[in-house]
Amino acid sequence: xxxxxxxxxxxxxxxxxxxxxxxxxxxxxxxxxxxxxxxxxxxxxxxxxxxxxxxxxxxxxxxxxxxxxxxxxxxxxxxxxxxxxxxxxxxxxxxxxxxxxxxxxxxxxxxxxxxxxxxxxxxxxxxxxxxxxxxxxxxxxxxxxxxxxxxxxxxxxxxxxxxxxxxxxxxxxxxxxxxxxxxxxxxxxxxxxxxxxxxxxxxxxxxxxxxxxxxxxxxxxxxxxxxxxxxxxxxxxxxxxxxxxxxxxxxxxxxxxxxxxxxxxxxxxxxxxxxxxxxxxxxxxxxxxxxxxxxxxxxxxxxxxxxxxxxxxxxxxxxxxxxxxxxxxxxxxxxxxxxxxxxxxxxxxxxxxxxxxxxxxxxxxxxxxxxxxxxxxxxxxx
Ligand SMILES: [Zn+2]
Numbered sequence: 387x388x389x390x391x392x393x394x395x396x397x398x399x400x401x402x403x404x405x406x407x408x409x410x411x412x413x414x415x416x417x418x419x420x421x422x423x424x425x426x427x428x429x430x431x432x433x434x435x436x437x438x439x440x441x442x443x444x445x446x447x448x449x450x451x452x453x454x455x456x457x458x459x460x461x462x463x464x465x466x467x468x469x470x471x472x473x474x475x476x477x478x479x480x481x482x483x484x485x486x487x488x489x490x491x492x493x494x495x496x497x498x499x500x501x502x503x504x505x506x507x508x509x510x511x512x513x514x515x516x517x518x519x520x521x522x523x524x525x526x527x528x529x530x531x532x533x534x535x536x537x538x539x540x541x542x543x544x545x546x547x548x549x550x551x552x553x554x555x556x557x558x559x560x561x562x563x564x565x566x567x568x569x570x571x572x573x574x575x576x577x578x579x580x581x582x583x584x585x586x587x588x589x590x591x592x593x594x595x596x597x598x599x600x601x602x603x604x605x606x607x608x609x610x611x612x613x614x615x616x617x618x619x620x621x622x623x624x625x626x627x628x629x630x631x632x633x634x635x636x637x638x639x640x641x642x643x644x645x646x647x648x649x650x651x652x653x654x655x656x657x658x659x660x661x662x663x664x665x666x667x668x669x670x671x672x673x674x675x676x677x678x679x680x681x682x683x684x685x686x687x688x689x690x691x692x693x694x695x696x697x698x699x700x701x702x703x704x705x706x707x708x709x710x711x712x713x714x715x716x717x718x719x720x721x722x723x724x725x726x727x728x729x730x731x732x733x734x735x736x737x738x739x740x741x742x743x744x745x746x747x748x749x750x751x752x753x754x755x756x757x758x759x760x761x762x763x764x765x766x767x768x
């Protein structure tokens with residue numbers, strides 16, 4: 387049912403359009419035209435201005451034929467890692483690879499080709515479908531910035547699939563969110579032998595704080611660690627500064643916040659009890675805290691409608707899809723964090739982020755077939 391030649395040609399077109407992160411202008415123009423030719427309304431959001439890129443995320447809306455089925459989202463990213471300029475794809479039967487000088491860019495142009503072919507198939511074959519929204523995002527490779535700055539209010543879909551992974555039979559449903567936390571504990575320097583009562587040891591505060599912290603495996607979903615400690619200058623100086631670097635991770639946003647708060651509390655509380663009075667002036671220990679957020683957690687339950695749809699779609703195609711969890715993040719994390727139930731499904735991309743990158747077009751067909759089948763089931767059980 388999938389027109390494998392057409393999908394292959396789309397893919398070959400796409401990989402020959404350079405699109406390093408922030409330089410997605412040309413590929414966005416190509417995709418805008420392709421989507422409009424297929425009948426979509428296309429807009430670009432303002433994420434490009436926020437990241438200093440050539441274009442924002444491209445959002446295409448295809449009107450559905452089934453009015454009461456909820457709109458469905460497909461998404462892939464337009465940018466590639468380096469070296470991705472002047473890609474010359476080598477076609478050997480069903481295998482497409484780079485010529486060894488550059489990456490191929492199947493990450494994530496295979497996802498884009500799969501989405502275009504899916505929508506084209508639905509429309510040509512008059513397969514009943516809901517409104518379909520497509521997001522082709524920017525700057526995924528430099529920190530998921532397109533998805534991060536995507537304004538979800540522009541989208542109606544609250545369920546969807548991101549195509550940005552390797553195996554078309556694998557569904558990424560889980561991945562942790564993380565906070566990197568840095569503490570700078572300030573004590574007061576003094577000579578350790580002559581005037582220890584005039585000093586505040588930042589090392590002692592750090593020790594008390596860490597001793598009070600829950601660290602390691604917190605529960606099935608949550609972990610925490612202090613991984614670096616630095617401070618002190620000599621054995622005869624009471625140390626006035628200690629830096630601690632640590633992290634907390636969780637599949638559950640609330641637990642991540644709770645653990646982060648707990649770690650900050652431990653340091654603040656340890657510091658609070660330290661003060662010295664010199665010449666009638668009180669000097670207190672104090673703490674600076676910096677928390678840097680990675681991306682939201684992805685945590686789509688096994689019994690969710692989406693996972694069940696994909697698994698049944700795979701079964702109907704004589705395949706078996708299995709859910710797995712990821713250590714890293716993708717656009718999926720941000721979309722999920724913005725309230726869209728979504729998972730990441732593979733397209734066949736292999737050896738990505740290397741000049742040996744390749745893809746089997748049959749895997750792309752498998753991904754497109756799966757997408758069409760998911761839409762069928764989605765409409766049938768709306
Ligand atoms: Zn990717």
